Amino acid sequence: MLMQNAPAQPLTVDPESVVPLPDKFDMETPAPDVPPEIARFQGAWIGTWHDDRHILVVERVRPDGHANVVFAQSDSAFYGMNREWWRGEATVAERVLTMTGFRTFRYAFDGPDRLYLTATIASGVASGNVTSGALVRADPVRLAAGERPKNWPWPGERLFLPHLMLRTPDGARPIMLEATFYPPAGPGPAPLAIITHGSDVGRNQLRSWSFATEAHWLRDNGFAVLVFMRRGRGMSEGVNGEEDFGRDQDGSLVDVSKGVAQAVEDLESAIAYGRKLPGVRLGPVLLSGQSRGGFLAMHYAGLRPDEVMGVVNFVGGWYPYGPVTTPYYANAGHGAAGKVPQLWLYADNDRLYPEALIREYHQAFVAAGGKLRFELLHGVPGDGHLLRLYPDRWRPIADEFLASLNPGCP
Numbered sequence: 001m002l003m004q005n006a007p008a009q010p011l012t013v014d015p016e017s018v019v020p021l022p023d024k025f026d027m028e029t030p031a032p033d034v035p036p037e038i039a040r041f042q043g044a045w046i047g048t049w050h051d052d053r054h055i056l057v058v059e060r061v062r063p064d065g066h067a068n069v070v071f072a073q074s075d076s077a078f079y080g081m082n083r084e085w086w087r088g089e090a091t092v093a094e095r096v097l098t099m100t101g102f103r104t105f106r107y108a109f110d111g112p113d114r115l116y117l118t119a120t121i122a123s124g125v126a127s128g129n130v131t132s133g134a135l136v137r138a139d140p141v142r143l144a145a146g147e148r149p150k151n152w153p154w155p156g157e158r159l160f161l162p163h164l165m166l167r168t169p170d171g172a173r174p175i176m177l178e179a180t181f182y183p184p185a186g187p188g189p190a191p192l193a194i195i196t197h198g199s200d201v202g203r204n205q206l207r208s209w210s211f212a213t214e215a216h217w218l219r220d221n222g223f224a225v226l227v228f229m230r231r232g233r234g235m236s237e238g239v240n241g242e243e244d245f246g247r248d249q250d251g252s253l254v255d256v257s258k259g260v261a262q263a264v265e266d267l268e269s270a271i272a273y274g275r276k277l278p279g280v281r282l283g284p285v286l287l288s289g290q291s292r293g294g295f296l297a298m299h300y301a302g303l304r305p306d307e308v309m310g311v312v313n314f315v316g317g318w319y320p321y322g323p324v325t326t327p328y329y330a331n332a333g334h335g336a337a338g339k340v341p342q343l344w345l346y347a348d349n350d351r352l353y354p355e356a357l358i359r360e361y362h363q364a365f366v367a368a369g370g371k372l373r374f375e376l377l378h379g380v381p382g383d384g385h386l387l388r389l390y391p392d393r394w395r396p397i398a399d400e401f402l403a404s405l406n407p408g409c410p
Contacts, residue, residue, distance in 0.1 A: 198291025302335030333370025347384025
């Protein structure tokens, strides 16, 4: 068959880049009797909510703290949310702007022209679910005219770190891994905490994660925090090879070592770079992560116990198949032994890791000499694999664990 040239087509617009807004805003300059801590919220704000694009426009504020707002968000494939905008009311009290409804949104200043956002589901099955984000001040006229930033503001300082081992195909430079840095909150140098993500499939592999809630928690406890995306994930260069499982002739899973080894190389690159960041104190690092990221933190602590001050593992696992993955827990328990304090946080209704498998992992680690605080939490709403989104369940336990590390001391 002869092939005909198709007419040139415009580039497809990423639906998750679209944030709708009304054609104009009803902006009102705050009256002279509006207290400054209320008046400063007035204006347009643009950034992220749960790492998706978000716009808040505070059209007017009143002396009693009542405010009229426009709330807008993009599509989110991960969260199954549609783009939308709506007008609503909010209140400003004790330096926080709050909107209530199915979720309670709280916006507080995190700098002169920067807001930190937390959104908590108020009731229902997912009650207590917390997502977060950050916004910076924008021009409402330009937003109403349809202008949007090319690079949307992000909860922390977005940067790219060089890989220690992998180079671009032409060999000209190292591949770069995307990362987010949260400088220490205090004046002096702080120990470094590293956070990394779990696995995703399809388009969601291109999603970047800020872990803003967990990063702010660690900053509150005296750490500088670096969140990074492993190769081929988010905006990191390279190819994600973590699904290159070894299989026998009938297709049964027999080996995950290739993907695990790649993740270790990526983590080594993040640690080496993070130790050179401003405000970071040299010495052992705290490792934390979600799902595969939690597994990686535990595994690395077994390989390099002298480099790790502690591990916070959120529902860690590489793949839910014990015959292949349980030996990694035994090896990590033997390697870390009593040298690295660890906190493992799991839930008994995890959609990926059943309770029996979680307990198998725990037993293998302990039997090999590992020491840890193991918490299997009950009654986490919905899917226990999303435990990290319910800080009221895990934060009191995790605060105690961090206090026992005494990270503030050199």
